[in-house]
Amino acid sequence: MTALNPLQKLWLTETVRLREEQAGPLEDQEANRLARSSGGDLPTRIQNRAVWLAERDGLTAALRHWLQGARLALMVLAVLAIVSGAGLAFAALGNGLAPVNVFWALGSLLGLNLILLLSWALGLLFAGEHSASLGRLWLWLSEKLARDAKAAQLAPALLVLLQRQKLNRWAVGVLVNGLWLLALLSAVVILLSLMATRRYGFVWETTILGADTFVSVTQALGALPALLGFSVPSVEMIRASGDSALTIETARQTWAAWLVGVVLIYGILPRLILALICLWRWKSGRSALHLDLNLPGYSQLREPLMPSSERLGINDAAPEQLHQVTGGVSDLHSDGALLVGIELDDQRPWPPKLPSTVNDAGILDSRESRNKLLEQLSRFPPARLAIACDPRRSPDRGSLALIAELARSASATRVWLLQAPAGQALDAERLGDWHTALQQLDVPFADCAPLTWLETGHD
Incomplete structure (x- = not known):
């Protein structure tokens, strides 16, 4: 994609503001986090947020x-x-x-x-x-x-x-x-x-x-x-x-x-x-064009983009449509490997035995843990990320959105669909739903532990 010039960035920022003014706030949790991690003053962060949303939504x-x-x-x-x-x-x-x-x-x-x-x-x-x-x-x-x-x-x-x-x-x-x-x-x-x-x-x-x-x-x-x-x-x-x-x-x-x-x-x-x-x-x-920070659409972004104190929690409803994952998008240097689980129960031991080069990010089972990890990944993106999911659960919209957001924070991502505990069986239809949803997200997945890939980068 051709780099945007300053006028085009301001133009897209104003377009996003008018769109939110007419249709209500957009789902911008990830956009705000990336804008905060990019640094700069408030107008710069507002523009970075708007450019990310514009790219995501086709503007x-x-x-x-x-x-x-x-x-x-x-x-x-x-x-x-x-x-x-x-x-x-x-x-x-x-x-x-x-x-x-x-x-x-x-x-x-x-x-x-x-x-x-x-x-x-x-x-x-x-x-x-x-x-x-x-x-x-x-x-x-x-x-x-x-x-x-x-x-x-x-x-x-x-x-x-x-x-x-x-x-x-x-x-x-x-x-x-x-x-x-x-x-x-x-x-x-x-x-x-x-x-x-x-x-x-x-x-x-x-x-x-x-x-x-x-x-x-x-x-x-x-x-x-x-x-x-x-x-x-x-x-x-x-x-x-x-x-x-x-x-x-x-x-x-x-x-x-x-x-x-x-x-x-x-x-x-x-x-x-x-x-x-x-x-x-x-x-x-x-050359003298600038954002009018006194407009309500911009003034209300001051706290999310330049918070006086970090606030955890997800306040926005899940989007009606998930956005395509195109791979890691961070401009920061990525390094290392990371394993994370999403809403796993206590029936299975966790984490599995990991190589010394692979770090364990624990289990994401709360808003606080999700936001904390996403903030860390925005500053230190891993080269390889494995996301463990329990396919006995339905692939709900919130879990898929979290997988997509995690995948955009790493250079390469794989989803690990865990086997059922001993004495239990996976529902074939539900497993098929997982496969279909992950294929739509364009995220690779496997039914076996991708530990070799996490450690070496290949199978």
Whole structure:
């Protein structure tokens, strides 16, 4: 699994908090213990707890699916932006059979962009992060493309997390301005391609305005592009273009350069600057993100994760579904071998004679003994662990959950299903239930004492 970055850890932590707020506390006995053993301050322990729960409950996989969907959604929007930009260029220049009205062309290329730019700026000032429908479209499309039911919990958590630092507006700003920048770049590329392969004449037309108005507007718009070397039509050329499209090659090139320069300066450049500003604000704000420890969902974790005194006992009900055992997950060095019994009666002598290299952890028959051993294993995980069970008892949910939790604390685990005492017989159906349950947990089991394996690591 790819390591999670700080934002993703905070994101999963917020997702777990919202989930517990809506559906009630999760079964987190093991998660709390592992978070305590990992050390660190309270926010670090809260995040470690949440990451463990998210991995257990499939939220981490849902996050990866959501991110894949988000990237795919972004690609879809980028393709739409490129196609839209090309459409603007074709609409502005036409098929080349009729002269191009320069101000109609300019309106086609920059009119919608200018209106939406002002709309986004006003929304940024007055509506904050709730203003951009394009951002909501991207979130919706990301969720649909993720194709994971659990991914539906991620988007609300991300919004809540980002709103604390008001980062929504900057993230949406990067998206909106970036897509418009892509659309305008596409428009300019198509514009240059059409001008390079077709012959266009440029005119301006009016009924109520005078020629002086167009002269002033054209020269004013061309002032900034002229600083970058773009041509600006002369007064005579502007006045002459009001009567008919000039056939002089220099006039065509001048008008074409003016049009491209105006689109570059008043279309592409503002979007580029705004996208960079939003990106800078996003990155600087993202590094300042942190958990709000005053929220009830986090404040109530202070005692379980950073207890003033150790408290023993299991307070949570057993989970409805056991979680798959994938082997030891501890990052600590594992060493030695350990034998432990679960709820064994007094009819059999215990422990059996053990090799000197194998330690006896006794019999777990109370909450205190279970928690004490689990705390020890979280700090000193064994390389090999044998769990002795009495198959005359039914494989109840609590025992299986304890086996799974013990197995995750060791590098390798085997369950020893004890033989019945002399004069008694095992119930075949109940023994079959044990075999089925342990196979579902993916924990190896045997009907004979695995002492050789405990001592040497092999049979």
